[in-house]
Amino acid sequence: MKKVLLSCALAFSFNSIATDFNGYIVKFKNGSNAINQKSLKTFGDFKALNFSFGNFAALSGANLSNKNMKTLANHPEVEYVEPNWVIKVEAKVETATITDPNFSQQWGLQNTGKNSGGWFSPGKKGEDVNATRAWTVTKGNKDIIVAVIDTGIDYRHPDLKENLWVNEAELNGTAGIDDDGNGYVDDTYGYDFANSDGDPLDGHGHGTHCSGVIGAAHNYKGVRGVMANVKLMGIKFLTDSGSGETIGAIKAIEYAVKNGAHITSNSWGGGEKSEALKEAIQAAYDAGTMFVAAAGNSRGNNDTKPTYPAAYKVDGIITVGAMDGKGNKASFSNYGKKSVHVFAPGTNILSTVKNGKYQKMSGTSMATPFVSGVLGLLLSHEEGISIDEAKERLMDSTVLNRSLGNYTVTGRVDAYRMLKDQRN
Ligand SMILES: [Ca+2]
Ligand SMILES: [Ca+2]
Ligand SMILES: [Ca+2]
16 A cells, blocks of 8 residues: 655645555445355455445455456446545644643634734734634533544543543453444544554544644643533544545444544545445435535645545535635635635644644644534534534634635634524
8 A cells, every 4th residue: 555644745746646545445236245256256355344334345455457447347246346545634744843832822713813924924813713702602512522533532632631532331341342332342532443443542643633623621731622522532544654545434434423423523535536435424424423524735626626525425514625824725725616615724723742742733634623623512502403504504604704705615614603693
């Protein structure tokens, strides 16, 4: 498998990695047991994938010629075959590690104009998600589970510990045993589909960063999350280098749905279209789990050049572009008048990273968890609101920032206006 490194995962490398894949995903027709048939053995090793929404297998160790690809696709028991794409994080590290951060640097929550600009050009006051006003309405709710599908989570981080989803049966259970019987062994804080084990500890930092944007504790140390109260579920499918595969992404989404996540935050992308991944996102939507997705960092127009998973035609997907501290589109951010639903802060975002530390990162990766957190506030405040209603509330209450007008369906996310149902 080709690896994609985080630091080079920005704009200009996007196209060159778009064709990387590792084996194939095969969907069989309903009721088929073709996986065991001799006629298929010539293509490679099939391994059954126990997805809830169909009969799938992974075909590994193969690099099919066009002819073989066609032959397999036309097999009477095969519905379709597609590459298992390589997927990557949508961010880059912006500065060296900071050990004594504080809320005053978090311009995405409260932009003072002074905490959001560069050395020579100040930011613009008020260009944020309006978090401090939103917190007068709600600071979240521990019943809301937000799954961060990413490189894992530093569940030992002092600023995340009190807002973790914890599987108590596993915490108090026996190592090597699936104590709660949910089909996953030792999944105390989530699961690691990159290494197929119950320990989603973040060896990269990206997943922990996204987690902190959503739900770092309001505890007078470190940083604050959009939600003061939430349960963060860490689902790892991207390795410590920041790359993963379609099959891992699908398994991660399934885990989130099976274990009660209300929202999945998806700060990753890459690869071409995958029908299986789309079906997984559709199944999540049908189960009532929201899917928030990064628009991508290739400076491109998603309307004409779709990026995935953001562009799948599934109702309820919320695609997020990144804004800078002046309220403008971040230079790297993808955009789309028809396809990027909202914008949120995504440059120089300070948050938690692995080993109990803090760091600034930039990317649509960072804008995405802002929106996951804002939607988490809405679910906390209005129990039982549907995905469609929540998406409509989020979009209808955005601030119609003129500089973003050509880049998104709506505008900049405003948590307070959304909670108060102030519409455009
Ligand atoms: Ca378990
Ligand atoms: Ca156990
Ligand atoms: Ca804190």
